[in-house]
Amino acid sequence: MKLYSCLATAILCITGFSQVNAQTYLGFDYAPSIIVKSGVDTLEQAWAGGLNFVQMSDIDVDYDGDMDLFVFDRSGDQIALFLTVQENGQSVYKYRHNGYELFPADIRYRAALVDYNHDGKNDMLTYGIGGVKVYKNVGNATDGLQWQLVTNLIMTDYLGDHTNLYVSSSDIPAFIDVDGDTDMDVLTFHISGERMEYHQNQSMELYGVPDSLIFELKNECWGHFREDINNNGVALNNPTFPCGATSNIPDAQRPSAPLPEEEPDSLRLLPTRHSGSTILALDMNDNGVLDLILGDVSYPNLTMLINGGTEPNTNSAMVSQEINFPSNTTPATMQLFPASFYVDVNHDNVKDLIVGANARTISQNEKSVIYYENTGTNTLPTFIFRSKSFLQSEMIEHGLGSIPIIFDQNGDGKRDLLIANFFRYKETLNKESAFLVYRNTGTTTQPELSYYDNNFFNLTGQSLGLRSIPSFGDLDNDGDVDMVIGMENGNINRYTNTAGAGNPVAFGAQTALADNNGTAINVIAYAAPQLFDLNNDGLLDLVVGMKTGELAYYENTGTLTSPVFTLKNPTLGGVDIAPTIPDGYAVPHFFRENDTTHLFLGAYDGKLHYYDRIDGKLAPDSTFRTVSDAYLGIDVGLYSSFWVEDIDNDGLLNLFVGQDLGGLHLMEANPDNTWGLSENEAAPNNWLLVPNPATASVSLLSLNASEDKSQVTVYNLLGELITQLEISGTSQLDISAYRKGMYLVIISSENSREVLRLVKE
Numbered sequence: 001m002k003l004y005s006c007l008a009t010a011i012l013c014i015t016g017f018s019q020v021n022a023q024t025y026l027g028f029d030y031a032p033s034i035i036v037k038s039g040v041d042t043l044e045q046a047w048a049g050g051l052n053f054v055q056m057s058d059i060d061v062d063y064d065g066d067m068d069l070f071v072f073d074r075s076g077d078q079i080a081l082f083l084t085v086q087e088n089g090q091s092v093y094k095y096r097h098n099g100y101e102l103f104p105a106d107i108r109y110r111a112a113l114v115d116y117n118h119d120g121k122n123d124m125l126t127y128g129i130g131g132v133k134v135y136k137n138v139g140n141a142t143d144g145l146q147w148q149l150v151t152n153l154i155m156t157d158y159l160g161d162h163t164n165l166y167v168s169s170s171d172i173p174a175f176i177d178v179d180g181d182t183d184m185d186v187l188t189f190h191i192s193g194e195r196m197e198y199h200q201n202q203s204m205e206l207y208g209v210p211d212s213l214i215f216e217l218k219n220e221c222w223g224h225f226r227e228d229i230n231n232n233g234v235a236l237n238n239p240t241f242p243c244g245a246t247s248n249i250p251d252a253q254r255p256s257a258p259l260p261e262e263e264p265d266s267l268r269l270l271p272t273r274h275s276g277s278t279i280l281a282l283d284m285n286d287n288g289v290l291d292l293i294l295g296d297v298s299y300p301n302l303t304m305l306i307n308g309g310t311e312p313n314t315n316s317a318m319v320s321q322e323i324n325f326p327s328n329t330t331p332a333t334m335q336l337f338p339a340s341f342y343v344d345v346n347h348d349n350v351k352d353l354i355v356g357a358n359a360r361t362i363s364q365n366e367k368s369v370i371y372y373e374n375t376g377t378n379t380l381p382t383f384i385f386r387s388k389s390f391l392q393s394e395m396i397e398h399g400l401g402s403i404p405i406i407f408d409q410n411g412d413g414k415r416d417l418l419i420a421n422f423f424r425y426k427e428t429l430n431k432e433s434a435f436l437v438y439r440n441t442g443t444t445t446q447p448e449l450s451y452y453d454n455n456f457f458n459l460t461g462q463s464l465g466l467r468s469i470p471s472f473g474d475l476d477n478d479g480d481v482d483m484v485i486g487m488e489n490g491n492i493n494r495y496t497n498t499a500g501a502g503n504p505v506a507f508g509a510q511t512a513l514a515d516n517n518g519t520a521i522n523v524i525a526y527a528a529p530q531l532f533d534l535n536n537d538g539l540l541d542l543v544v545g546m547k548t549g550e551l552a553y554y555e556n557t558g559t560l561t562s563p564v565f566t567l568k569n570p571t572l573g574g575v576d577i578a579p580t581i582p583d584g585y586a587v588p589h590f591f592r593e594n595d596t597t598h599l600f601l602g603a604y605d606g607k608l609h610y611y612d613r614i615d616g617k618l619a620p621d622s623t624f625r626t627v628s629d630a631y632l633g634i635d636v637g638l639y640s641s642f643w644v645e646d647i648d649n650d651g652l653l654n655l656f657v658g659q660d661l662g663g664l665h666l667m668e669a670n671p672d673n674t675w676g677l678s679e680n681e682a683a684p685n686n687w688l689l690v691p692n693p694a695t696a697s698v699s700l701l702s703l704n705a706s707e708d709k710s711q712v713t714v715y716n717l718l719g720e721l722i723t724q725l726e727i728s729g730t731s732q733l734d735i736s737a738y739r740k741g742m743y744l745v746i747i748s749s750e751n752s753r754e755v756l757r758l759v760k761e
Contacts, residue, residue, distance in 0.1 A: 027632045028655045028667035030097035034648070036396060036438065038451040045394040048080065048095035049636070050663025052365045052400060054356040055172065056341045057113035059122040061102055063141035069093055069345065070103075071391075072111035074360050075400065076606065076637025076660045079103055079111075082391070084347065091347035093391070097665065102145045104135050109169045116175070116184040117211035125175055128153045131164040132173075132186070134213060154186070156199050156215035165199055165215055166191060170297065172339050172358065174281035178222075178290060180312030183210035187222060187290075189277045194229055196279075196292075198222035198314055223292065224317035225305060227277070232296035234303060237317040278339035278358055286380040289316055293325060295338040295358065301325070302332045302340060302355065326353075330385035332370055335363050335428060345390065350374045353383045354390065364425045365399045365662060367392065396663045398436055399424030401639035403587060403602075404656040404664055406647060407472040407481055409452075410504040414440040415647050417449055418456060421662060422467045422639060433468040433488075435459045445649050457495075457507055465489055469587065473531035473540045477560040481505065484513055486527030486544065491520055513542075516557060516566040523552055528587040534597070535618060539563065549577040549584020549603070553618060573611060573624035577603045587641040590614070593653065593718045594741030594760075599624065600631075602641035606660065608634040636660060646717070651742050651757050653717045669717055686754055687747050693759035696736045700747065702729050710749040714758070717742055735760050 036046035052075035058067040061081065069082040081099025084091050104124060113122035117136065124135040124147065132154040139146035156165040165186060167173050173188035183201040190197050198219040203212035226235045276297030284291040289309040293302055304325040309316025324331040332338055337359035342351045353372035357363035371390035376382035387393065396402075401422025409416040417438040423431035435456035442448030455461075459468070465488025472481040475494070479501030485493045495507035512520040521527075521544070528545030535541060539556040542565050546552065553572040558564030578584030587602035601609040610631035611624040634640070636659030643656040657665040688701040700712065712733065714723040722743065723733070733745075738760045745756045 027669070028653075029670040030665060031654075031668035031670070032095075032097075032666050033668070034666060035442070035448045036451075037441075037448065043394050043396065045082075045093070045095050045391060046396055047664060047666040048082075048097075048391075048395050049657075049659055049665050050395055050397045050402065050661035051080065051369055051392050052661050053358060053360050053363065054354075054369055055111060055339065055358075056343050056345075056354050056356070057111070057122065058343050059113045059137075061099075061145050063139070066091065066347075067344065069343070070111070070113055072107065073637075073661060074109065074358065075365075077108050078637040078661065079107065080661075104147050104149075106133075110172055112172075112175055114175045114184060116213065118182065118209075119211075123150075127167075127169055128164075131167050151213060154213055154215060156186075156217055158217050168276065170276040170358075172278040172295075174279040174290075174292075176281045176290065178281075178312065179314060180288070181205075181210075183212075186215065187279055187281055187292075189227075189279070190220070192229065193277060194226050195221045196223055196225070200314065219314045222314065223305065223307065224315075227294070227296070232294075232299040232301070232303065234294075234305065234318075234321055236305075236319060236321065276337060276358075278337070280340040280342060282342055282381070283379060284381065288312060292318070293340045295334075295340065297337045297359065300333045300335045300338065302338055326372065326383045326385075329372065329383060332372075334368070334370065335425075337363065345371065346373060350376070351378050351381070353381070361400070362429060366397055366424050368425075396438075398434055399662045401467060401641075401660055402658040402662050402664055403469055403641040404643045404658050405470060405472070406643055406645050406656070409437055409439060411480065411499065411502045412440075414442070414444055414447065415645070416440050416452075417656075418470065419658075419664070420467075420469050424662070431466060432460055433464060433466050435468075435470065447648055457505070459485070462510070464493070467526050467528075467585075469528045471529045471531045475531070475540060475563050483507060484529050484531060484542070485510075486523075486529040488526055490522040490524045490527050490547075492522075492527050492529050492542075492544070513565070515554065516564050521554065521565065524548070526585060528585070530588050530590060532590045534590060534614075536597075536615070541565075543572065543588050543590065545586035545588045545601075547583060547585055549575075549579070549586050551575050551586060551588055551601075555618075569618060569620045571620070573599070573614065573617060573622070575599075575601065575609075575611065575624060577601060577605070577609055577629075585639060587658075589642045589644060591644045594716050594743070595739040596716075598644075598718060600642040600644060600655075602639070602658065604638060606635050606637045606640045608632065608640060608642060608657075636665075651717065651744075686752055687756060689745065689756055689758050692757075693761045694735060695761050696734070698733050698735055698758060700727060700731045700733055700745075704752070708749070710747050713746045713748075715744045715746070717744070 032047035036043045055072045057070045059070050061068045066084045068084050071080040079100040081096045082093035083096050085094045107126045109127035111126045115122050121137040123137045126133050133152050134150040135147040136150050138148045153164045167188045175184055178185040181204040183203040185201050186199040199215040200218040202214040203210050224237045278295035280293040281290040288311050289307040291307050292305040302325040304322040305318040306320045308319030332355045334357050338355050339358040341354045344351045352374045355370040357368040367389040369390040371387040372383035373386050374381045375384050398419050399421045403420040405418045406415050419436045421434050424434045426432045437453040437456050438449035439452040440447045441450040469486045471484050475482040480497040480499050482497045483495040492513040493510040494513045497505050499506040515521050523544050523546045526547040530543045531540045541556045542554040544552045551572040553569040554565035555568045556563045557566045583604045585604040589600045597614040599611040608631040609629050610627040612627055613625040638660035641658035644653055647654045652669045655667040686704045690699045710727050712725050740760050743758045745758050747754050
């Protein structure tokens with residue numbers, strides 16, 4: 001997942017000291033510090049972001065001798081990385097938040113890590129237009145993981161026609177040694193989808209080493225089976241199959257003949273008949289030849305084909321099949337298009353079976369990673385069902401397109417978490433927008449979120465459409481929060497809370513939210529509302545994000561007890577995050593820090609769009625300033641959304657990041673990430689701020705007589721540089737021009753560095 005590209009290093013998007021109010025930022029660090037529970041279980045990967053439609057491989061990314069888990073998700077072509085670490089003497093996975101940065105940026109549709117050149121390091125095979133692109137792993141323990149592009153397309157000799165080795169973008173081929181000579185061959189379905197091709201790697205034959213990618217079509221009907229183009233039925237050893245006769249001829253005697261006439265060469269470039277297939281090739285019965293586990297685009301089951309051969313060759317036939325594999329345990333079922341992967345995920349050095357969904361947007365997205373433990377061996381596996389939600393069950397994971405909202409659900413003064421989403425899978429082949437609550441069962445300073453409700457106020461069944469988004473605020477001044485929900489059809493519903501202050505929310509019947517003319521507010525499609533006092537007059541206004549990428553501003557021209565929403569600006573701030581494409585899916589989050597309004601805007605493109613200079617710029621002819629269209633390098637693939645709040649009251653803002661994969665990431669502002677800290681850094685309390693809080697000025701008191709010259713840098717909690725100066729010993733800091741709020745004062749010298757918090761009243 002393309003996540004936080006400038007957060008992985010110590011410099012974090014900072015370019016040096018600047019003048020007061022210069023746009024220099026500290027930013028946010030990934031900080032999964034808040035405990036999340038489901039029942040009595042702590043979610044070990046709570047803030048890892050979720051999974052949808054996965055492909056799994058292993059790779060030693062840090063060259064420490066153990067294999068880490070690489071996860072490619074077809075939903076937005078995202079990458080998640082789980083490092084193998086030791087905890088209490090056991091090997092476990094730990095999510096690495098910026099793992100995507102370690103891999104090539106152009107991975108699309110599929111990704112498999114295979115050591116094709118036998119140098120002990122897994123290489124990358126991914127989609128190239130019409131085939132397979134290859135990156136070689138050229139990293140090491142000193143330089144880290146590095147990649148070198150070997151070829152944009154693997155080529156093959158199609159019986160005299162040298163062209164790309166065709167693999168459909170929807171398919172998952174098998175990259176494996178078929179003939180037992182140690183180099184990597186390729187099994188892939190023909191463009192018709194009926195028969196499997198075997199492309200032999202000529203590296204060993206030509207050079208005696210397995211490090212080349214020179215291929216030749218050796219068998220047009222490998223395995224002698226035919227998959228029906230109308231269903232997922234398989235005919236074994238079918239003598240009427242068009243290429244069955246030539247495929248039985250030994251390789252050395254095969255003629256250089258063209259492909260069958262009913263499959264002209266032009267079809268290689270126009271895959272009109274191919275439906276989609278996934279292939280896992282492995283030796284299930286330790287007889288030296290490869291068997292197959294197949295998934296089909298239109299069906300939920302896996303089919304296993306057993307090879308009747310006795311030694312590696314290119315012509316032995318599949319002699320039996322198991323339609324609902326694995327039948328010895330709970331068979332795999334995935335609606336639709338299952339794909340299987342052979343990788344050790346329980347750290348016992350025996351490869352297990354993982355089954356994922358390969359059909360983006362129409363298959364399961366909350367429980368979509370089936371795990372079968374291999375209780376046998378790598379050469380004679382026995383798969384036993386263990387979980388439908390491997391890794392997902394350890395995460396906040398709620399389908400596709402998560403949207404975080406912080407509010408007090410039970411009136412206890414502690415902030416709770418509500419997660420809306422684009423949709424979650426609903427059997428069979430259906431979708432529903434969901435509303436889930438995690439209650440804060442900790443404290444205001446040490447929050448702990450516990451899974452409480454998977455259908456908040458029964459909203460899921462109210463036919464609100466997909467991507468229904470709530471916002472909360474006290475619209476009638478009775479001390480409790482009311483709710484509005486933006487819907488797929490562009491309308492907004494209002495729900496009045498009748499609970500009273502200090503009580504769990506209790507909403508009445510929905511009513512259409514109308515404007516000052518009594519007309520139902522509508523933004524055509526996918527309304528994303530936020531209740532926020534944008535003009536700072538003490539009344540909650542309404543800002544609505546649109547599918548087309550703009551924001552509409554409705555000023556509250558009513559009273560504290562009776563709001564009236566009047567459209568003042570249909571294109572607020574000149575914001576348009578989809579100027580050239582139809583889909584923007586703008587999700588606004590306005591917030592104030594030190595009396596200044598900021599906007600973090602989520603979008604279809606998965607990035608964090610950041611705007612400031614908002615105050616006083618609400619008229620139709622005014623525009624906000626775009627600070628960044630990809631702030632801090634945050635890019636979660638698709639459907640980003642954000643919430644900013646100091647939920648643990650430690651003076652540092654938290655950032656909740658919603659995303660395509662249905663989970664969340666948690667970040668926190670961190671002033672320490674702009675410099676590498678010395679191991680000999682002085683202990684705290686070398687400096688005091690007096691008075692604190694302060695109104696006009698504050699004394700910087702040095703408690704260390706050895707301190708000579710020091711650098712003083714002041715940031716607000718968003719990480720914006722406010723002041724930078726040099727002092728000698730005890731000095732005064734003028735804060736008369738600061739806005740009210742909290743600031744971070746960093747005092748650094750040759751021998752020490754200290755971060756203090758200052759409150760301006």
